[in-house]
Amino acid sequence: MTQFEGTLPAGVSLADHEGLPVVQVRTDAASADIALQGAQVLSWRPAGADEVLWLSPHAVFEPGTAVRGGVPLCAPWFGPGRKKDKPSAHGWFRTASWTLADAAVEGDDVVLRFTLSGADADVPEGEATDISAEYLVRVGRELGLSLTVTAGAEGLDLEEALHTYLSVSDVAGIRIEGLGGTRYADKAPGGRAVNAQPGDLTLTRQTDRVYGHDGQAIVVDEAAGRRIVVDKEGSGSTVIWNPWEAKAAEAPDIGDAWRGFVCVEAANALNQHVQLDPGAAHTITTRLSLQ
Numbered sequence: 001m002t003q004f005e006g007t008l009p010a011g012v013s014l015a016d017h018e019g020l021p022v023v024q025v026r027t028d029a030a031s032a033d034i035a036l037q038g039a040q041v042l043s044w045r046p047a048g049a050d051e052v053l054w055l056s057p058h059a060v061f062e063p064g065t066a067v068r069g070g071v072p073l074c075a076p077w078f079g080p081g082r083k084k085d086k087p088s089a090h091g092w093f094r095t096a097s098w099t100l101a102d103a104a105v106e107g108d109d110v111v112l113r114f115t116l117s118g119a120d121a122d123v124p125e126g127e128a129t130d131i132s133a134e135y136l137v138r139v140g141r142e143l144g145l146s147l148t149v150t151a152g153a154e155g156l157d158l159e160e161a162l163h164t165y166l167s168v169s170d171v172a173g174i175r176i177e178g179l180g181g182t183r184y185a186d187k188a189p190g191g192r193a194v195n196a197q198p199g200d201l202t203l204t205r206q207t208d209r210v211y212g213h214d215g216q217a218i219v220v221d222e223a224a225g226r227r228i229v230v231d232k233e234g235s236g237s238t239v240i241w242n243p244w245e246a247k248a249a250e251a252p253d254i255g256d257a258w259r260g261f262v263c264v265e266a267a268n269a270l271n272q273h274v275q276l277d278p279g280a281a282h283t284i285t286t287r288l289s290l291q
């Protein structure tokens, strides 16, 4: 575990979550848990509200294994990579050990800064090791997540996602506003590369779509009496994912719990990948709030 060397502000502490080191935030405005592995936000609960993120009841907490739920950081590629030639799913950021570099109180919020250097990480053979990243996690009545990736000497063909699992009462009963009028690539079996989204999205089966979409999306969960607003910047794709029953049965860390989440991911993937010159940086940001 990489220990924070300064003094942690009030409301911030280091703890253990089933064997994984986590940063815990407990303030009057919100609570949150962030694992150092993958800088993965596992929980965010604004004061007076129910948990907003979904963490699988079957999640596995083992060093080097991606945890199912919260906000895994996918980079420097997404899925198998846009040319389908990458050695592991979703890139090495999500299981790397990040450093908590700074923790500060700003008004009602706590801002955590995590850093990652490819030189110190377990980067797959043949992939650039001079990539670095910084991740700002702002915990308050809103959850603000901002990932900056800096290319190494070769430049970088970057794909990334803030792979946000949102907790819903029943994925089959929600509606997603904000995607109407956009186009998407359908990655579900038999799906076409280009499709039009006519209006709001309701999910009725296995859904795995990369929307060309740079604006707001709202998950309307009437049964839970809430709307989860997903704002973003620096992101040309929104990924919507739920495996549905049969596919979930193949993933032991989802199984019968599949109805409880929808992934709405601020991303830059497929056609919306980001081409970085040597030493150049790109920032992707998402902000979650409740209505």
Ligand SMILES: O=P(O)(O)OC[C@H]1O[C@H](O)[C@H](O)[C@@H](O)[C@@H]1O
Binding pocket: 066, 079, 089, 090, 187, 208, 209, 239, 240, 241, 263
């Ligand atoms: O099982 P994982 O590697 O965590 O990936 C889970 C899912 O992530 C994204 O949403 C992709 O679009 C899906 O194709 C993938 O199945």
